[in-house]
Amino acid sequence: MTAQGFDGVERRGLMFVLSSPSGAGKTTLSRMLLEREPGLKMSVSATTRPMRPGEVNGRDYFFVDKPKFETMVKQGELLEWATVFDNLYGTPRVPVEAALSVGQDVLFDIDWQGTQQLHQKASVDVVRVFILPPSAADLEKRLHTRAQDSEEVIRGRMNRASHELSHWAEYDYIVVNQNVDDAFAEVQSILKAERLKRERRTGLTEFVRGLQRQLEK
Ligand SMILES: Nc1nc2c(ncn2[C@@H]2O[C@H](COP(=O)(O)OP(=O)(O)O)[C@@H](O)[C@H]2O)c(=O)[nH]1
Numbered sequence: 001m002t003a004q005g006f007d008g009v010e011r012r013g014l015m016f017v018l019s020s021p022s023g024a025g026k027t028t029l030s031r032m033l034l035e036r037e038p039g040l041k042m043s044v045s046a047t048t049r050p051m052r053p054g055e056v057n058g059r060d061y062f063f064v065d066k067p068k069f070e071t072m073v074k075q076g077e078l079l080e081w082a083t084v085f086d087n088l089y090g091t092p093r094v095p096v097e098a099a100l101s102v103g104q105d106v107l108f109d110i111d112w113q114g115t116q117q118l119h120q121k122a123s124v125d126v127v128r129v130f131i132l133p134p135s136a137a138d139l140e141k142r143l144h145t146r147a148q149d150s151e152e153v154i155r156g157r158m159n160r161a162s163h164e165l166s167h168w169a170e171y172d173y174i175v176v177n178q179n180v181d182d183a184f185a186e187v188q189s190i191l192k193a194e195r196l197k198r199e200r201r202t203g204l205t206e207f208v209r210g211l212q213r214q215l216e217k
Pocket residue numbers: 019020021022023026027045046049080081082084089090091109110111112113114115
């Protein structure tokens with residue numbers, strides 16, 4: 001599980017988690033990260049929720065029915081899974097392990113339940129970021145401008161937001177998404193700094209030994 005840093009020092013891949021109340025901006029920030037950060041691969045979840053306009057099966061989610069999802073759970077195909085808004089969501093295990101094994105970092109857009117499960121399994125490799133909206137009014141406005149859900153679904157998402165918010169303290173970093181470019185810069189800085197953490201940089205001992213050999217010549 002090693003990646004090569006820009007400086008040539010090997011390190012372990014990391015699992016970068018973005019969570020937030022629905023509508024706070026996870027999807028937007030994830031897309032920006034994937035566009036600008038080479039070496040980062042999105043984990044595409046499986047879900048039983050209906051596809052929204054503009055979504056693509058296999059890109060945004062693997063859209064499956066409930067029996068298929070339950071089979072995936074039984075066969076141990078999911079790294080974590082949870083019920084959110086009456087639908088089932090889960091992370092397929094194989095693509096994540098494959099990406100980490102070739103030295104890529106993996107980005108997850110999952111809720112607090114999935115984040116807890118991932119952290120229990122791989123704590124040192126998991127970086128947890130929680131995105132907050134600047135206000136409840138902004139959150140509601142964003143859910144409306146996204147124009148992908150019915151009034152009833154939006155009401156449900158707003159009702160759940162306060163419950164989701166209550167899990168903020170289980171995360172390593174908190175970003176308020178007021179201006180999207182500022183929030184993106186903050187999320188990107190977290191990723192860059194986490195990639196440099198000593199304990200992930202498995203190649204450091206060898207690198208420093210090489211430096212010492214050069215100095216002793
Ligand atoms: N535990 C878990 N949660 C997921 C997974 N995929 C998506 N979610 C979460 O499910 C919630 C609903 O996602 P979605 O229906 O796409 O609506 P969104 O909130 O507008 O992104 C969000 O909080 C996602 O982070 C997953 O694989 N596992």
